[in-house]
Amino acid sequence: MSEMQTIKDMPTNDMFISGHGACAGCGMAVAVKNIMRILGADTTVYVPASCLVVISAMYPTSNFRTPYLFTAFENTGAVTTGIRAAQRRRGLSSTVVGLAGDGGTFDIGLQALSGAAERNEDILYVCLDNEGYMNTGIQRSGATPFGAWTTTTPVGTNVEGKREFKKDLMAIIAAHDPPYAASLSIAHFNDFVKKVEKAKNKKGFRFLHVMTPCVPGWRSDPSMTVEIARLAVETGMWTLYELDEGSARTTYKPQTMLPVTDYLKLQGRFRHMENDDIAKLQEWLCAKWYMHYGNDIEQPVCAVFEKVKRVRHPHEEQLHFI
Amino acid sequence: MVISGDHAVAHAAKLARTEVVPSFPITPQTLIVEQLAEFINDGELDADFIPADSEHSVMSMAIGASAGGVRVFTATASQGLALMHEMLYAVPQNRLPIVMANVNRSLGAASGIWVEYNDSMAERDSGWLQVYVEDNQEALDATLMAFRMAEDRRVLLPVMVCLDGFILSHTVERVEVPEQQEVDLFLPPFVPFNMLDPYEPKLINPIVGPEYAMEMRYQLDRAVDHSREVINEVDEEFSKLFGRRYGGLLDTYRMEDAEFAMLTLGTATGLAREVVDDLREEGKRAGLIKLRFMRPFPFKELCEVCDSLKALGVFDRSASFNGGGPVYTEVAAALCNVPTVVTGHVAGIGGRDITTEHMRGMYDAVERASRGEEVRSVTWHGLRGDME
Helix, strand or coil, X not given: CCCCCCHHHCCCCCCECCCCCCCCCCHHHHHHHHHHHHHCCCEEEECCCCHHHHHHCECCCCCECCCEECCCCCCHHHHHHHHHHHHHHCCCCCEEEEEEECHHHHHCCHHHHHHHHHCCCCCEEEEEECCCXXXXXXXXXXXXXXXXXXXXXXXXXXXXXXXXXXXXXXXXXXXXXXXXXXXXXXXXXXXXXXXXXXXXXXXXXXXEEEECXXXXXXXXXXXXXXXXXXXXXXXXXXXXXXXXXXXXXXXXXXXXXXXXXXXXXXXXXXXXCXXXXXXXHHHXXXXXXXXXXXXXXXXXXXXXXXXXXXXXXXXXXXXCCC | CEEEHHHHHHHHHHHCCCCEEEXXXXXXXXXXXXXXXXXXXXXXXXXXXXXXXXXXXXXXXXXXXXXXXXXXXXXXXXXXXXXXXXXXXXXXXXXXXXXEEEEECCCCCCCCCCCCCCCCHXXXXXXXXXXXXXXXXXXXXXXXXXXXXXXXCCCCCCEEEEEECCCCCCCEEECCCCCHHHHHHHCCCCCCCCCCECXXXXXXXXXXXXXXXXXXXHHHHHHHHHHHHHHHHHHHHHHHHHCCCCXXXXXXXXXXXXXXXXXXXXXXXXXXXXXXXXXXXXXXXXXXXXXXXXXXXXXXXXXXXXXXXXXEEEXXXXXXXXXXXXXXXXXXXXXXXXXXXXXXXXXXXXHCCCCHHHXXXXXXXXXXXXXXXXXXXXXECCCCCCCC
16 A cells, blocks of 8 residues: 555545534644545544534434544543454454544543553544633633633733643653654645554554644634644744654754744734733744754744753653754 | 452453453452453453553443443442543443442542442442342352343343442352353353444444433433343343342342341341341341342332331441431332331441341331331441430
8 A cells, every 4th residue: 555645645535524513614624524534434433522522423413434432521542442452352453543632632631641652552542632622612721822812711900811831742642652643734734644644554552633723712714724724833833743663753844933923913812912921922932943943043033032042841852853 | 269259250250251351450349350460361361451540541441342342341449430430321321231340448538448338329320230249159140140131132231240348359258150161151242232333334422412312311211120121031040050049139038927127238138137037036027138239229029029018127338418328218219109117227337347236226126117116217327326
């Protein structure tokens, strides 16, 4: 079987079919539709509590043409482990995939995820990251970025938006030393296709982290979903890389770092942010940028931050980024 | 074989040719999963042992594996069962015949690792069938029968086998362990019903709105009720093959002409039998009902047994606060149209020893009630100090 290299090689046979209830411009629906095309019919899907279950599995309808199970919020790593164990017993080699949101992965599902990764279960775990509990009406999660408005990080007179930075989930995944882990963007589709295909064909615990812009949660224009995903990468708010059998590799490196305001200004969730907070986020991004891409090329937007080039990521050695 | 209750359960799970065993340690259950891990690592049982990160994950894995089409067994206790609580509810409604042992241990604060039924009683409305056992032999036999009952097409419900922590789990008794060939005749290979089959795609457990949920819950209610018949059938067949009969939903002792009786469950039953014998020697017409299944609850069967009984005392090893114990309220509801006077008797909380005197005290109260005397509706026996 020749590996898929570009979007042109991708099958057009949908396993996640139209008619679902996602919002116009939903980044998650774009990701799931294409992941399911690549994974194909011989796939068993587990979805925890999330937008995805609500938009795709309201009795008596379903948008999945594959076997599909839902039970609860925090157990994607565990249920997929159980399904895989049964398939092993029955001599089946179907891909077992868990499609979870960021709340179900970063927060409430972290324990079961860690267990599955540590045991190196032969499953594919996909985190569809829209940076908040969007299904329950836009609440803050460990994936919500600094400064963002959510209903639990409201813009008040004393506190404005989230005060903590986004959790580095991939560093946690990397600490489990999985056979394969990668970050994906719906604005970089050739990269997307290759990574899903690679994850599909490997054995053991595989993890895909996809940024999925959310129109109501991010207060963005439905037509701008892919553009926002693209700007996330160009500003360093999202980085594209993979961890393949222990070695890390950047799969796309932007030429020049764009100022974070280019990304923020398209989203209402950041509208309230003032210069101090924007600078704080920019400084954090610059440190992240140099950590990922190296500090040989000085980025003009980072010139004002003296310390960022010396900041070392706690997992730098382990991740071997650069 | 001279083995503990936990090991008896592990032998049953092995004889049932369990295929997937998700596990997490918790006292006093741990001996079960330790023994199963040994069976598997020694090649005596061909199964996948999954060391989970929590009991919540254990039940999640059990659901995944059972929905994946294989026979699943696991075991837990107390806090572990409480952590599973959320996932327990997904099992009956999806008709997954998982079998689990719960080694009863007190739950929550003001508690330790000793026996109390407040862990499993709290799950009586989850849709799981629940059987309480009296000794190690019954622990083994009930676990074997649990697979047959759970997997019967008329039932397709999970079964929880409850055994007393330490009193059974860590106490060795002589147990007859059946031969594998005999068990194979009793328990055929697992044939899944609701299954995630890539060749026949099916959606299991979608979101269900108010237009459909009520019918589904009613179907579950009926399935639990219909399991009564299957439980009796399985008990009958088991007795034919193995020579041991447990009476199905409930068992009786010297009830033929009894005027007053206690209803017990778990290990307290053995003690109650002795007290009944003593009372009979004294010429008193005492009897005993051993409740085996808390779910399905034997509403009908109990009415039949209590037909000519003047008074019945109900033993509870857990409290349903300010209303006696959960078994008492259930029995009182079952007998509300029968003239039998029903009283509640709470004892053995937090693993406190239930002595012959305590049991005798229960019978004395019930006897007084049978003579028409006024007795407390609920009495705590063995309490330090007086009741309020």
